[in-house]
Amino acid sequence: MYEKHLMICGATGCLSSGSSQVEEALIEELEKHGIKDKYRLVMGGCPGFCEVGPLIVVYPDEVFYSRLKPKDMAELVEKHLVGGEIVERLLYKGPDVDAPARFYDTIPFYAKQKFNVLRNSGLIDPESIDEYIMRGGYRAFTRALNMDSTTICEEVKQAGLRGRGGAGFSTGLKWELTYKAPSSKKYVVCNADEGDPGAFMDRSILEGDPHAILEGMLICGRAIGADEGYIYCRAEYPLAIKRLKTAIEDAERYGLLGENILGYGFNFKMNIKEGAGAFVCGEETALLASIEGKRGMPRPRPPFPAQSGLFGKPTTINNVETFANVPLIVKEGGVDEFVKVGTDGSKGTKVFALAGKIRNTGLCEVPMGITIREIIYDVGGGIKGGRAFKAVQAGGPSGGCIPDELIDLPIDYDSLNQAGAIMGSGGLVVMDERTCMVDLARYFLSFTQKESCGKCTPCREGTKRMLEILNRISEGLGKPEDLDTLDSLATSIKDSSLCGLGQTCPNPVLSTIRYFRNEYEEHIEEHFCRAGVCKELFNYRIDEEKCTGCTACVKACPVDAIKGEKKEPHEIIQELCTRCGSCIEKCRQDCIMITPVGSEADVSN
Amino acid sequence: MSTVVETREAVTEEIDLSKVDSLIEPYLGKKEMVIPALQKVQDHFGYLPRPAVERVSKQMRIPLSRIYGVATFYAQFKMKPRGRYIIRVCKGTACHIQGSPKIAERIEDILSIESGETTDDLRFTLEEVACIGACALAPVIMINENPHGRLTPDKVKDILDSYQ
Numbered sequence: 226m227y228e229k230h231l232m233i234c235g236a237t238g239c240l241s242s243g244s245s246q247v248e249e250a251l252i253e254e255l256e257k258h259g260i261k262d263k264y265r266l267v268m269g270g271c272p273g274f275c276e277v278g279p280l281i282v283v284y285p286d287e288v289f290y291s292r293l294k295p296k297d298m299a300e301l302v303e304k305h306l307v308g309g310e311i312v313e314r315l316l317y318k319g320p321d322v323d324a325p326a327r328f329y330d331t332i333p334f335y336a337k338q339k340f341n342v343l344r345n346s347g348l349i350d351p352e353s354i355d356e357y358i359m360r361g362g363y364r365a366f367t368r369a370l371n372m373d374s375t376t377i378c379e380e381v382k383q384a385g386l387r388g389r390g391g392a393g394f395s396t397g398l399k400w401e402l403t404y405k406a407p408s409s410k411k412y413v414v415c416n417a418d419e420g421d422p423g424a425f426m427d428r429s430i431l432e433g434d435p436h437a438i439l440e441g442m443l444i445c446g447r448a449i450g451a452d453e454g455y456i457y458c459r460a461e462y463p464l465a466i467k468r469l470k471t472a473i474e475d476a477e478r479y480g481l482l483g484e485n486i487l488g489y490g491f492n493f494k495m496n497i498k499e500g501a502g503a504f505v506c507g508e509e510t511a512l513l514a515s516i517e518g519k520r521g522m523p524r525p526r527p528p529f530p531a532q533s534g535l536f537g538k539p540t541t542i543n544n545v546e547t548f549a550n551v552p553l554i555v556k557e558g559g560v561d562e563f564v565k566v567g568t569d570g571s572k573g574t575k576v577f578a579l580a581g582k583i584r585n586t587g588l589c590e591v592p593m594g595i596t597i598r599e600i601i602y603d604v605g606g607g608i609k610g611g612r613a614f615k616a617v618q619a620g621g622p623s624g625g626c627i628p629d630e631l632i633d634l635p636i637d638y639d640s641l642n643q644a645g646a647i648m649g650s651g652g653l654v655v656m657d658e659r660t661c662m663v664d665l666a667r668y669f670l671s672f673t674q675k676e677s678c679g680k681c682t683p684c685r686e687g688t689k690r691m692l693e694i695l696n697r698i699s700e701g702l703g704k705p706e707d708l709d710t711l712d713s714l715a716t717s718i719k720d721s722s723l724c725g726l727g728q729t730c731p732n733p734v735l736s737t738i739r740y741f742r743n744e745y746e747e748h749i750e751e752h753f754c755r756a757g758v759c760k761e762l763f764n765y766r767i768d769e770e771k772c773t774g775c776t777a778c779v780k781a782c783p784v785d786a787i788k789g790e791k792k793e794p795h796e797i798i799q800e801l802c803t804r805c806g807s808c809i810e811k812c813r814q815d816c817i818m819i820t821p822v823g824s825e826a827d828v829s830n
Numbered sequence: 831m832s833t834v835v836e837t838r839e840a841v842t843e844e845i846d847l848s849k850v851d852s853l854i855e856p857y858l859g860k861k862e863m864v865i866p867a868l869q870k871v872q873d874h875f876g877y878l879p880r881p882a883v884e885r886v887s888k889q890m891r892i893p894l895s896r897i898y899g900v901a902t903f904y905a906q907f908k909m910k911p912r913g914r915y916i917i918r919v920c921k922g923t924a925c926h927i928q929g930s931p932k933i934a935e936r937i938e939d940i941l942s943i944e945s946g947e948t949t950d951d952l953r954f955t956l957e958e959v960a961c962i963g964a965c966a967l968a969p970v971i972m973i974n975e976n977p978h979g980r981l982t983p984d985k986v987k988d989i990l991d992s993y994q
Contacts, residue, residue, distance in 0.1 A: 241964040241977040275966035423923035425963035460869070460906055461959070501865055501904030504960065518862035520903040536862075580924035580965035587966065618923060654923040668926050672960065678903075783936065783984045805932045805983040 227265040229306065232347055234280040235268030236432050237425070237464060238587070243294075244268075244279035250295035251281075254302040264306065270433020272347035273588035274334055277317060282347065287328045290315040319584070321606050334585050337603050339566060341574045342549045343590045346433030351468050354475035357436040363481060365552035365559065369444045370489045374404050377448035377555060384554040384563045385572035390416055390507075390544030391623065391649050391725070393571075393638040396551075399541055402531035403449040406539035411451035413442045414535060414542040416512060417458040417465070420504040421621030422672065424652030426576040427545035429588050431458065431465035434549065435472035441548030443481070443493055444555050449541050452492045457512050460499040469497055504676035508724045509542045511678065522678045523724035544650070546576055567593035571637035581618075581654040582609045591636070598632045601655060612657040616740065620649025622669040623729035625736025626662070645736040647729065661758035662741040663748050666734045667695040673730035684727030687718040691734060699759040703749035708738060757819035760804045764820050769794040771816035778808035778817065849874065850885045861892055868901055877908040913948045913955035915993045918972040922961030929982070930969040934958070936983040937971075940990055954990070 233239075233248050248268060255261040272280055277291035281301070288311055290301065297315055304312045316325035321333045329335040340346075349356035357363070369377055382397030403411060415438060419427040431438065442454045458466055473495050476482040484492050498516050505511045506521040513535050515521035534540025550573060554563050567573050571593040577600065580586050584606035591600060597617060601607065608614050616626040619636075625646035627634060634640050638648050656665070674688040691714050694707050715731030722728045738745060747753050754762035767778075767787075774792040786802040789795030797808075809817045853870040857863035867890065871882050878901055887894040901907040919925075919934045934945065937956060941949055948955040964970050967979025971989075978989050 237963050238966055241962075241967055241970070241979060275964075278966065420960060422921065422926075422961040423965060424961070425965065428963055461962075499866065499869060500906075501869065502906035503904050515865065516862070518864040518900070520899055522903075578965065580922075580968065581927055586924070586968075621923065652923070654927065656927055660927045665927065668923070672921075781982070781984050783987070803935075805936065806929060807982050807984045810982055 228263045229286065230265045230267065230284040232267050232269040232272075232282045232284065234271055234278055234347065235464075236271035236275075236429055237462075238271065238275035239278035239280060240464075242275075242278045246295045247279045247281070247293045247298065250298040251302070254298045255306075258302060258307060260302075260306065267350040269349070270346035270351045271343075271429040271588060273338075273343065273429070273590075274332075274585065275587040276585045282328075286311075289317060289326075289328045289332065291317045319606065334587070334589070334604055334606065337591060337595065337599055338589050339574050339592045340590055341553055341566070342430060342437075342546055342576055343433070343588070344553075345437065346429060349434070351433055351435055352471050354436060354472065354479060357434070361556070362436055362552070363440055365554075365556040366440050366443045366447070366481070367487065368557060369447045369555050370487060370491060372447075374448050374450060375401075377444065378404060380560050381448070381551065381554055384560045385567075385570075386547065386550055386554060386563070387571065387638060388544060389546035389550070389575065389648075389651070391620070391647065393648055396543060396547055399531060399543070400445060400448050402529070403451075403539045403541045406532050408539050410453075410538045411449055412535040412538055412540040413445045413449070413451045413454040414509075414512070414516070414530075414540055415442055415454065415456040415545060415548055416507065416509065416542055417456055417462075417545050418500045418507045418512060419459060419462075419545070419650060420507045420676075421623075421650050421652050423580050423618075423654045424578045424621055424650050426578050426588060426651045428459075428462050428465050430545050430549050430576070431462065432468055435465075435468045436476070437549045437552060438469070438545055439472055439476055439482070439495065441543075441551035442495070443486075444551050445541055445543065445548070446493050447491060449539070451541070453494045453496070455496045455498055455516055455535070457498045457500060457506070457516060460501060466497060466499060473497070503678070504672075505678045505724070505726050508726055511724065512542065513540065520678070522680045523726075525723060546651070568635065568637045570639050575636065575648065575651055577651045577653045579605050579653050579655070582612070582657040582660070583607070583655040584609050593637045594635045596633050596635050597627060600636070600653065601632070605655065608655065608657050610657075612659065615656045615658050615660055616662070617656065618646075618654040618665065618733070619652070620647040620729075620732075621652045621654075622673050623647060623725065623732055624649045624652075625732045626656070626665070626740060627736075628740040645732065645739055647732070659756050659758070661699075661754050661756035662737040662744050663695065663699055663754070664756075664758045666737045667692065667699055669733040670695060670730065673726060677726065677730075681721075681723040681727060683718045683721040684723070684730070687714055687722075688727075688730060690714055691718075691731065695734070698745065698748050699754070699762070701748070701752040701759075701761045703745075705749060707749060708742070708745055711738065751821065753821040755819060757804075757806070757809070762822065763804070764799055764822055765797050765802060765804060765806075765809065766818045766820045767795050767797055768816040768818055771814050773814055773816075775813065777811045777813065781807040781811040783807060845875070845879045845881045847881065847885050850882045851889060854886055854889055858889060861890065864890060864892055864897060864900060865904070868897070868907060872907060877911050880909075910948070911952065913952050915953060915973050916955050916957060917990075918957050918959045918962070919945070920962045920964070920968070920970045920972070921958045922963075922965065922968070924965040925961075925969040928968045932983050933969050933971060933981050933986060936986045937990070940987055954993070 326332045378401040386396040387393040511521040511523040530540040772794040854867040857867040970979040
């Protein structure tokens with residue numbers, strides 16, 4: 226019997242900020258006190274709050290320790306584990322709380338969240354099938370074994386579950402179509418090729434609760450009559466792949482995968498395929514081609530995968546998060562519970578990856594229908610460094626930006642579509658006044674242009690032409706007619722591309738033009754980038770009145786372009802300056818201005 | 831059974847073809863498994879040497895042209911040898927808006943190579959990746975398995991110097 230369980234976040238975010246060193250130090254301290262056997266240490270899934278990692282949660286006390294360093298472990302062991310006293314110093318602190326906060330109930334980041342998909346993440350050992358089963362795991366699957374296909378599809382339809390991967394197609398309907406397709410061989414495919422830059426929801430689910438995916442896929446297999454499944458996972462997610470492999474082995478050992486599962490005459494074989502780095506493989510027909518060992522290029526639909534998918538057989542493809550929702554719906558009384566959360570057209574919750582210039586970077590799961598304001602200010606804790614909120618990019622390179630004036634927009638499939646963004650996979654990248662919207666559009670387009678597979682002309686050539694124009698604008702060579710040209714190119718690419726990549730890739734350009742047209746015009750007509758991003762279009766200047774001569778910027782400059790004696794106002798030598806921005810990061814007096822090239826005055830405010 | 835191949839000026843490498851055979855043995859007869867087979871070969875050699883790819887083609891009975899088509903389609907496969915240290919600059923959205931282009935530029939300046947290239951002494955290879963998923967540490971780079979986060983251009987030189 227263990228006295229306490231210590232869950233150390235072992236997901237990629239915390240590992241990057243050093244959680245394995247923290248674990249080593251913790252083990253060392255426990256051994257020093259000779260009490261290692263009394264405590265169970267688990268490198269667990271992600272509790273979501275990457276910003277303050279590495280994290281340890283102590284159960285059953287439910288104490289949440291954040292920003293841990295190896296040297297903190299001595300105190301944690303001595304005071305909390307041995308002495309039974311909470312180490313206040315290591316609790317969550319922030320401007321959004323009055324006193325150090327202990328856990329979910331008191332940390333504002335968690336207050337508005339609703340854990341469905343992330344129900345087990347960070348709470349159980351992702352490498353233990355027993356813990357998953359103890360939390361009610363595989364119960365929905367055993368229920369499904371006693372149901373017929375139509376009833377399962379019907380329940381998923383009733384729950385109103387829509388695909389969490391992007392387009393938001395009804396999951397139950399998709400299953401039903403595959404079920405009705407006549408074939409003796411069918412497949413279930415899980416799309417875990419999470420490629421949107423700035424999105425890491427699926428990875429956290431895979432790393433934190435791999436059995437939920439297997440269970441969702443098994444239920445789908447039962448519903449559509451498939452006996453084989455593929456999980457197509459990015460090779461860049463080694464930890465997720467390792468945990469999936471363990472989960473599959475355990476499920477096979479328990480008779481939950483394999484032949485004649487639990488004596489019901491149902492067979493299911495699970496395979497993992499590692500992607501090889503191609504964004505377009507997130508598109509379903511391209512993904513199937515890649516599993517078949519071909520170049521990952523999409524093909525026209527119809528036929529849809531439900532009729533002719535993997536190896537020409539009827540196939541259901543769903544995203545990771547969609548599958549993770551399935552056991553919640555198919556369990557006893559699941560539908561009623563599921564539809565209680567969300568809006569009319571969008572049921573349930575959605576996991577978002579919050580990133581960018583926001584205080585609380587991390588993963589959050591919120592009910593559909595929550596507003597952007599609530600996500601950014603209540604969950605996300607507002608903008609980093611107290612700057613002004615400018616826009617949020619939803620849906621990555623296929624999505625669009627949502628500006629300040631739409632901050633009270635509820636997040637659901639239909640509202641986002643209307644605003645010119647998409648739900649996408651769930652990346653929310655927050656931008657402040659130092660983000661240039663022209664550069665952002667250029668960034669997304671250069672990504673999709675590189676990732677375009679080249680099969681169809683509108684996407685291959687069109688993105689290239691659009692990118693050339695955007696490059697020109699950001700270099701100060703824009704022409705007045707450029708915006709119209711961009712608009713007409715974008716419309717043609719949207720209308721005529723073969724797959725989702727091409728059909729959605731102009732979205733970031735269209736939505737930034739729609740909401741930030743003035744910024745484009747300023748680039749084109751005044752050759753000025755007020756955000757201080759497009760290098761040819763601004764200078765840094767030091768405000769002599771404000772500068773106290775602290776030399777912080779002089780030291781930070783990697784090219785020695787700032788001169789000035791201590792306590793004398795400094796000056797930037799424009800010929801040497803590379804506009805890397807190191808100085809503006811370091812300046813505490815806020816005296817470095819972003820000015821148009823050749824101008825002395827600060828017009829950025 | 832080995833061939834000597836000129837992979838780069840002044841660098842010659844022995845490609846052990848019997849090793850290739852044992853790596854791809856589980857995939858023989860399964861043409862759809864060509865991607866995992868190439869992944870295994872690349873894991874071993876660090877890239878896809880031409881003789882090894884030719885061997886895969888022969889053993890798996892897939893035309894070389896088709897294997898080449900697959901290998902060049904996916905970003906993961908490298909046709910040239912790479913450096914001892916692989917620098918991956920995260921170009922995810924969160925990193926981009928927090929200054930990863932400036933970090934990449936600084937690295938390019940210091941090493942005098944561009945993204946996708948390797949230094950002549952095979953010390954560093956510079957690559958871009960779409961997203962490492964460590965957005966809380968933006969802007970972030972990985973050098974082999976080590977992440978370096980919350981970077982500013984002035985920190986880059988010291989970090990690179992620590993990898994000899």
